[in-house]
Structure formats: structure tokens, C-alpha cells
Amino acid sequence: MSNIFSKPTSLADWQLVKVSGKDNRVFLQGQITNDINRLSEQATLYAAHCDNKGRMWSTLLLFQRGDDIYYIVRKSVVKKQIAELAKYAVFSKVTIEPVQDLNIIGLVGNAIPSTIASKLSNISCFTENNITYIKLPLPQMRVIMVTPEPIQDDLLPCDEWLKLDLQAGYPIIDDNNMATLLPQACNLQSYDAISFEKGCYCGQEMVARAQFRGANTRGMYVIKGTSDVLPEIGSTLEYKLAGGWREGGIVLAAAKLDEKDGVCVQVVLNNGIDLNTPFRVYGNDNSRMTF
Template structure:
């Protein structure tokens, strides 16, 4: 269980966007890796948005309020990701824009109202009184609350929510790593984020090839240990060989585990790597990380 206090947690590093218009469902069906027909007001959808080579612009958590479809992604990717969607949106009756009249916060543990937790028992999305609640089950029950109300400044830092995403195994795609990785390189097939029978979407051929022809040779892992510095997004991780150190991983996200030198790093590595491998931040002898 997390050590987050009972107050809400900031989601300032994430952005809420809205897709409106009579063609919004058909349009998104041709853009994202998952089947939009599975999206309801009571069930969210996790997906990736890829370029025509199957490389991810971002991961998306989609939900529905009335006839509008919303999605949540990392704030750093919004400008580029929306621009890529807009290239195709000109052929449909849709509008895509960041949301200005709703705010997001994260709720964990005692911060989740008992009555809301009960109502989310048999669903993962609920909207009532113009407030939407989205339940995430990993690494523990937590809730994203989307509300028109003003958010208090007394919040846990964003890094606490990021830590939970890393422990849950949810890939964090920021602008430094856009259009580099196939969804399977971030294990999205294991999170029901890819439909392999829904039909065509942008990048579908390469995503299918990675799944059925073994075209993907990488996977996403979480390594933990100690370091006197945090690696940056897009940095390289090295792994130890008898002859020295070799570059072998791409950093997606990182956060501190405690007030000392404990850190965890979300990294993409070659599949089949030995689980006893020792890693370090590139060129840093004061860092040691393992699975």
C-alpha cells in the first residue's frame, strides 16, 4: 500500500482533453489501438495513439461524459499529439481541445470517499453531479476525480501519483520519448490496451506485425536501487558485463522512493535480459539498480 496521506494528490503533470462532434467515436476508432465500441459512461478505455509506423505519440486513458469523449495523457505530449490527430480530424466532424473548465486530482486510500468507492465496486467510471470518478485498480485502488470545482492547493505532489503509475506498470510517455516505441515495447498488450480484431487504425499494420510475427524485441521493466541523482527521461541505462558496462536501456520515467537515495526507474530493455543483471545510470558509479 502507498504511504500517501489522506489529502488529494496533484495531477498537474497530466492533461485532460475533450473530443466533441458527431463523428468523435468513428474518428477515434481510426486513430487509437483499442476498440472505441468498448467505451461507455461506466467503463474507461486504455489505448495508445501511434504514428503510421506504429510508434506511440502517447498513451491515453479515455472516458465518456454524455456524448463527449475525454482522454488523459501526459501534459508534455499534448501539443504534438493533438497536432497529429488534427491532421486527420479535418476529414471528420470533430473538435479536439484541452479542457479548461474541469480540474483533475488523484485520490488514494482514505482520500477516496467511502460512498464513491462503493459505487465504483462494479464499474470503473461514474459521473454524478457533474463530477466524474475513474477507478484504477493498480497497484492499489485509487481514483481520478474530474470536477468543475476549484482544487485546493494543499495536495500531495505529482511525483506520488507518478510513483503509483510506475509500480502499476503503466508506461509514461513524455515528449522526449514520443514516436520511438511500439505499444508492445511498453507491454500495452498485457493491459488490454490493444485490439487485434477491430480493424484498421493508424499504425495498425506494424502493431499487428509486432504481435504475430515477433517484430518487437523489447519490453518495459521497473528497476529499483540507489543513486545520488535521478536519470532524465530519454537517458540511457547501462548494464554490467564481465568486461565492463554496456548501454542497454531507454529511461521512460523515474522517481524517488524515499528521502534518501532510493529510486525506481521505468526503462525499456531488450527482451530476455537476465533478471539478475545489475544496472547503473549512464557513467554513474554511485548508482546500482536491479529488478
């Protein structure tokens, strides 16, 4: 895989947001699922931002530059997500805004300078010469570079980064799926993205109930196969039962794997489903996928 990624990868489908002001840490502590006290200039934080029913507006990758806190979020949700976050900022000294003076690009394999990889061996991020480097460990070491420099034109397409996120199991929350899923329905408890010891935050009661009282009955899965079309985000798939096909699941993301109709689909399904179950794109006889 390293040979494929000999140059940087576009992250044009993601957006950088800054939360500044003296109350930014206290404010975010009351809004996200993870513990902001674990965030530092050398440690990132993965979390969800939920509504008061525990349904996710988005997932967030947070990092710190000086006194400011930044997060990376899907571009399709950012306008609504910031608006929902800002509703609770009225009495806090914080400013929440999309970033215009910094750019983000992805580095994988041969595109990661050896000096950067070495410095990230025991930490998850650092800032040097006004450039922040953020390490993602899955499905292999990746680096997000946050830089004031303009983005070059010769980048690998966004879909290459999306495929790696699908392989890593990171949920992709786009606008069609906002405020529909609990964090546990996307397996965030397995990625250390939820703190069950911190104080109150928006949606905490429902997130805790899902964890300790079995209120969540769904999980996120990746299925692969062949299809001449990709399923639409937010749509359902069909799975085969005796006597025909039944509608089920929520599609979070999908990507082409090759030029021969190979596809990879991230989908939320009821837990306990038979792993031998065949799936297809809704109503499409030219698609077959399995776990």
C-alpha cells in the same frame, strides 16, 4: 500505503483533452489501438495513439461524459499529440481541444470517500453532479476525479502519483520518447489496451506484425536501487557485463523512493535480459539498481 494518502494528489503533470462532435466515436476508432465500442459512461478505455509506423505518440485513458469523449494524457506531449491527431480530423465533424473548465486530481487510500469506492466496485467510472470518478485498479484502488471545482492548494505532489503508475506498470510517455516505441515495447498488450479484432487504425499493420510475427523484441521493466541522481527521461542506462559497463535501454520515467537515495526507474530493454543484471545511471559510480 493508505495512511500516506490522507489527502488528494496533484495531477499537474497530466492534461485533460476533449473530443466532441457527432463523428467523435468513428474518428477515434480509426486512430487508437483499442475498440471505441467498449467505451461507455460506465467503462473507461486504455489505448495508445500511434503514428503510421506504429510508434506511440502517447498512451491515453479515455472516458465519456454525455456525448463527449475525453482522454487523459501527459502534459509534456499534449500539444504535439493533439496536432498529430488533428491531422486526420479534416474530413470529420470533431473538435479536439485541451479542457479548460474541468480539473483532475487523484485520490488514493483514505482520500477516497467510501461511497465513491462502493459505486466503483463493479464499474470503472461514473458521473454524478457534474463530477466524473474514474477507477484505476493498480497497484491498489485509485480514483481520478474530474471536477469543475477549483483545485485546492494542499495536495500531495505529482511524484506520488507517478510512483504508483510505475508500480502499476503503466508506461509514462513524455515528449523525449514520443514516436519511438511500439505499444508492445511498453507491454500494452498485457493491459488490454490493444484490440486485434477491430478495424483499421493508424499504425495497425506494424502493431499487428509486432504481435503475430515477433517484430517487437523489447519490453518495459521497473528496476529499483540507489542513486544520488535520477536518470534523464529518454536517456540510456548502463548494465554490467564481464569486463565493464555497456549502454542500453531507454528510460521512460524515474522517481525518488525516499530520502536515502532510493530510486525507481521505468526502462525499455531487450527481452531476455538476465534478471540478475546490475544497472547504473550512465557514467555514475554512485548508482546501483536491479530488477
